Amino acid sequence: MNDAIRTDTIVAIASAPGAGGVGLLRLSGPRAAAIANALGAPTLRPRHAHYARLRDADGEVIDDGIVLWFPAPNSFTGEEVVELQGHGSPVLLQQLVARCIALGARQARPGEFSERAFLNGKLDLAQAEAIADLIAAGDNRAARAARRSLDGVFSRRIDTVVEQLVLLRIHVEAAIDFADEPLDTLGGAQVRRGLEQARSDLALLRRDAERGRRLRDGLHAVLIGPPNAGKSSLLNALAGSERAIVTDIAGTTRDTLRETIRLDGLELTLVDTAGLREGGDAIEREGMRRAHVEIERTDLALIVLDARDPAAGEAALGDAVAGVPHKVYIHNKSDLLKAMPALDDPDRVFVSAATGAGLDELHARLRSIASAGAGEQVDGEFSARTRHVDAIERAQEHAQRADAELVHEHLELAAEELRLAHDALGDITGQMSADDLLGRIFSSFCIGK
Ligand code: GDP
Ligand code: ZN
Numbered sequence: 001m002n003d004a005i006r007t008d009t010i011v012a013i014a015s016a017p018g019a020g021g022v023g024l025l026r027l028s029g030p031r032a033a034a035i036a037n038a039l040g041a042p043t044l045r046p047r048h049a050h051y052a053r054l055r056d057a058d059g060e061v062i063d064d065g066i067v068l069w070f071p072a073p074n075s076f077t078g079e080e081v082v083e084l085q086g087h088g089s090p091v092l093l094q095q096l097v098a099r100c101i102a103l104g105a106r107q108a109r110p111g112e113f114s115e116r117a118f119l120n121g122k123l124d125l126a127q128a129e130a131i132a133d134l135i136a137a138g139d140n141r142a143a144r145a146a147r148r149s150l151d152g153v154f155s156r157r158i159d160t161v162v163e164q165l166v167l168l169r170i171h172v173e174a175a176i177d178f179a180d181e182p183l184d185t186l187g188g189a190q191v192r193r194g195l196e197q198a199r200s201d202l203a204l205l206r207r208d209a210e211r212g213r214r215l216r217d218g219l220h221a222v223l224i225g226p227p228n229a230g231k232s233s234l235l236n237a238l239a240g241s242e243r244a245i246v247t248d249i250a251g252t253t254r255d256t257l258r259e260t261i262r263l264d265g266l267e268l269t270l271v272d273t274a275g276l277r278e279g280g281d282a283i284e285r286e287g288m289r290r291a292h293v294e295i296e297r298t299d300l301a302l303i304v305l306d307a308r309d310p311a312a313g314e315a316a317l318g319d320a321v322a323g324v325p326h327k328v329y330i331h332n333k334s335d336l337l338k339a340m341p342a343l344d345d346p347d348r349v350f351v352s353a354a355t356g357a358g359l360d361e362l363h364a365r366l367r368s369i370a371s372a373g374a375g376e377q378v379d380g381e382f383s384a385r386t387r388h389v390d391a392i393e394r395a396q397e398h399a400q401r402a403d404a405e406l407v408h409e410h411l412e413l414a415a416e417e418l419r420l421a422h423d424a425l426g427d428i429t430g431q432m433s434a435d436d437l438l439g440r441i442f443s444s445f446c447i448g449k
Contacts (some may be wrong), residue, residue, distance in 0.1 A: 002223045006119075008029065010116075014074055014113075019090060023087060025083055026083055028077045028113055029080065049068060050180055051066060054099075063417040064086070075409065078122045079116060129148050130149035132446075133216055134147055155428075188406075192406060202399060206392045208381075213385060222295055224291070225305055227308035268444070299324070305329060307336065310331055
């Protein structure tokens with residue numbers, strides 16, 4: 001895959017949409033320099049800035065600017081790359097793109113430059129994803145973490161475990177070929193120790209990748225509680241929009257709705273779940289199933305109760321949120337209370353989604369949980385995505401099973417589990433990823449990247 005030669009030349013505007021001081025056009029592919037010459041650029045020297053007047057088919061000047069040529073393979077994509085810097089006018093830049101296309105280039109798909117860099121071995125998949133995360137980073141810490149992933153900090157951690165797994169696979173598969181001998185005489189103890197090391201490295205990697213995912217995505221929270229407690233109203237009050245549908249018919253919130261709010265640089269995603277209750281029609285049951293999936297992966301449960309009868313709401317909840325690390329009990333509709341009893345519990349707040357009372361206190365509480373959730377900033381912190389954490393988790397499961405098979409001297413099964421663990425990690429760096437996974441990842445990038 002890495003030595004595939006792409007014969008077409010792609011073009012896109014690489015600067016941000018809209019007007020700006022400078023606009024940037026990027027070409028990548030074998031005809032990049034030829035197209036620049038046809039536009040009016042002089043004979044290009046590698047990595048030199050050339051002034052040029054760029055012309056349309058009639059010789060009329062479209063714009064003037066700077067042309068830079070990066071011959072293959074010393075470019076971002078590993079292919080011949082030309083960058084045209086002109087005035088930051090969307091109209092002029094579009095004319096230049098159209099002219100490049102007339103001269104034989106093709107409009108690049110979103111993320112196609114990064115995809116080519118990946119396919120040409122300039123970056124691995126985790127690094128390519130870090131480019132998109134760097135561009136989208138919401139604060140300094142997330143940007144620094146994405147920058148480290150782009151530099152390969154995360155990839156090197158994965159490669160280290162992959163090397164350990166490869167060694168183990170070689171040992172175990174060699175032992176299979178000497179099937180009559182017990183593994184111990186062929187270094188069984190050594191294999192077990194090696195696997196133990198790989199598993200403890202995987203556990204650390206998972207912890208650090210989870211931290212990196214939180215830096216990127218923020219803490220994940222769900223709003224949960226009985227029908228009509230005011231979850232949708234509260235979601236809207238916190239997010240400051242009319243996003244969720246508010247009704248007074250119990251059970252209207254059937255889907256999970258997402259709204260993201262930013263608290264001190266951390267993103268808090270609120271999910272308005274279906275009221276948890278037995279029965280209901282098929283659509284309602286589907287809503288409940290999704291609610292349970294959200295609860296399983298959440299860091300924080302915001303439990304919304306009707307302040308007039310909180311005990312009933314809590315009873316209806318059962319042990320649904322038992323495994324959630326952080327919980328806040330929100331006694332909503334405080335405006336309907338005749339008297340507000342004292343709440344000694346720091347995890348309980350009175351609010352009114354209707355009047356806004358208590359929302360500041362709730363915000364403060366969420367902020368402190370969000371900053372505690374991200375933890376202390378640590379050296380070498382890198383960014384990661386949910387799909388990376390999931391892949392590490394899969395690798396851990398297979399490594400654990402490999403260990404169990406080794407105990408029983410089931411060498412073939414152990415070898416297979418080690419292969420699957422190796423495959424799972426390969427998905428992160430893209431060493432063995434299916435084309436559809438690659439397509440999904442790169443299509444979420446912006447054009448020109
Ligand atoms: P959900 O089913 O938990 O999402 O509840 P909704 O947000 O749809 O609200 C149910 C009903 O309670 C609606 O009629 C809301 O207007 C009302 N409601 C929500 N919050 C408050 C509040 O703080 N005070 C009062 N008085 N009514 C509220
Ligand atoms: Zn609702």
